[in-house]
Amino acid sequence: MDLTPSDEQRLLRESADRFITETYTAKLREQNAKEPHGFSAAIWRQFAELGWLALPIDEAHGGIGGGAIEIGILMEAFGRGLVSEPYLATVVLGAGLVAQHGRAEQKAAILPKVADGSLHLAFAHSERAARFDLARVDTVARQVADGWVLDGGKVTVLDGRAAQQIIVSARVADGGTLRLFLLPPDTAGVTLTDYPRLGGGHACNLDLENVHLPADALLGDDSDALPAIEAVIDRALAALGAEAVGMMQTLLDTTLAYTKMRKQFGKPLAANQVVRHRLTDMSVHCDEARSMALRAALKADAEPRERGRAASGAKAKIGKGARFVAEQAVQLHGAMGVTEELDVGGYFKRLLAFETLFGGSNHHLRRHAALSGRPSN
């Protein structure tokens, strides 16, 4: 047992922190929000040059072979900077699915391009009727002579419009298993509705009507894709947890500074005991969140049950803490907190998006209970 970061991990943290502090300013965020995809292509190229896009990709495919810990280090910094570049969509989810489930030639064709920054991916899985049940997919794939035909609809595809390939989940017609397909979004029959996403970046909804795909669009073989989806989403939960930690810590730091500086009734806000205790509770939540994000990362490659319990445990715990920290940060800033005058609102929104993504705290408590063999519904 040793939780000291390696030299490489320390360097990664330093360079990520430096990048956020020096480059990822509020002004850049403002510019990014106006970009058509909600992020900057130039920054994405910088990510590639820094080796961040190659980080979790194996060396055989032009990557660095890092793991969930390294991703967590980056994501925490991204949280501090409210980074809107689609690292989660392209690298964690997209490349993650290809690495986990793709055929050898698909990995060879796709992963090096993710690593060098020339390819964006996205994952279209969520459906409105399914809410957060990963196993429920109503989008249907029918096998035809020359390939597949997809029908259905997807919601909140993270950064889908920026992607050249969207990985779409569908159920093989007549109660078959889940499959994944590589879908270029300009395929006939695809209607893409893009919108800005809460807290930064974009997302889109997809309508799929009689969408013909060639046989080799199938990602992987004809085995059930659900285990791969669960594994990749568990890793995404660990990554998002780390990102949330970065945001929570920033809100704590900002609120601490603000309540020490702002005076009402002739004394700093933080001189009031109720405010001090509130700040203390915020810091306890931050600390627990940090522990849970680390735990989920350390167990990202464990066997599915253990991995799932750690990921859902992290999502449940950090979700609750994120909500407390975000709401109290706003509250303690007074009217300043509920306006766009400060960044507090931006963090609040991004943490709200974090809470929603892949299901809220109660959803993950239920999954945790189920994975632990407890009766749950």
Add this chain to the structure above:
Amino acid sequence: MDLSFADADLAFQQDVRGFIAANVPADIRRAQSLNPSVFSEPDIITGWQKALHEKGWAAPGWPQQYGGPGWSPAQRWIFETECAHAGVPSISPMGVKMVGPVIIGFGSPEQKNYYLPRILSGEDYWCQGYSEPGSGSDLSSLKTRAVRDGDHYVVNGTKIWTTHAHHANRMFALVRTSDEPRQQDGISFILIDMKSPGITIRPILTIGGDHEVNQVFFDDVRVPVTDLVGEEGKGWTYGKYLLEFERGAGIASARLRAALNTVSTLAGSEITGRAVEDPDIALRLSEIEIDIDALEMTELRVLSAMQNGENPGAVSSLLKLRVSEIHQAVTRLGVDVIGHDGLVVEPMRPLHTLNHKPAVADQILPVMPKHLNGRAYTIFGGTSEIQRDIISKLVLGL
């Protein structure tokens, strides 16, 4: 004790329903349902305000001699409840519920004759100039100055978070007219014409993306001395009197119940994947409904006591506290009910006149902005921390 209404009250309820049906067209209800801000935009409320004015119902709480309808507490209750459940636009409280009672209580006969009818008709649209950048919770530390110059005050300084200053033609403001040992002294309550030279308004966007509040700058703004309310230097007393009206609006449970019903309907709908089937959502719907039941009973107890001539006292702080917390619980539940669609941001405003098709249904569109803007409920009109302080002093004697 009895919760049912007398026959006369039930007849009144039918009158109110008929009146609402005749005067609030469907497009206005739709606009109101899509309004994500704390207050409704003036264009949503003008028609309703006019109808209320013609009917003599514009100011339910005012004495009859000034144009109030002379309703019993039960009638007021019925009116508010019917309006809430019909989704009628909320009239801005700044005229009728805030400055109106102050003018009635402390204004000169000329001020009453001039301003009160203009509040009733909606001709004047008021904003509230209390808070300043350095003076929020500690309001009486305010610094905006009014210096006497002949028949005028000359006002310099700045107000902030001023709701609808960009719509208003009038502001009631607390300003410092002299420096006294106690900071609550030397404050005066004045009425300012927003068209006066020297006033500039800077818009401030709220967290939900709405333009609702502003910063207002005063640069040698001349205000006639006749627009001082009551005595110079007594403004703090009048201002606090008004805050009690602002806090203890009295009948808020009906609007909360209507808002919860909206969330409940959404939770049962296919467009949320029938969120109510999630046991967590179902329990929270019940939990909040019970909170509203408790609030409603407290409101009824207060109304009943007032009917017997008792003073509601510190309960206004208690109501303000619970109303704002329950409001936030409702909007938060709404966010959890819409699930994935909470991530969708619609940046254009107003939501009822979008010229493109948004990515989500009408019912879902205002849910997230309402939640975001709803965080303000525990801040404006005195924060929850300050309300708890007041309750601990006035109720618990601490």
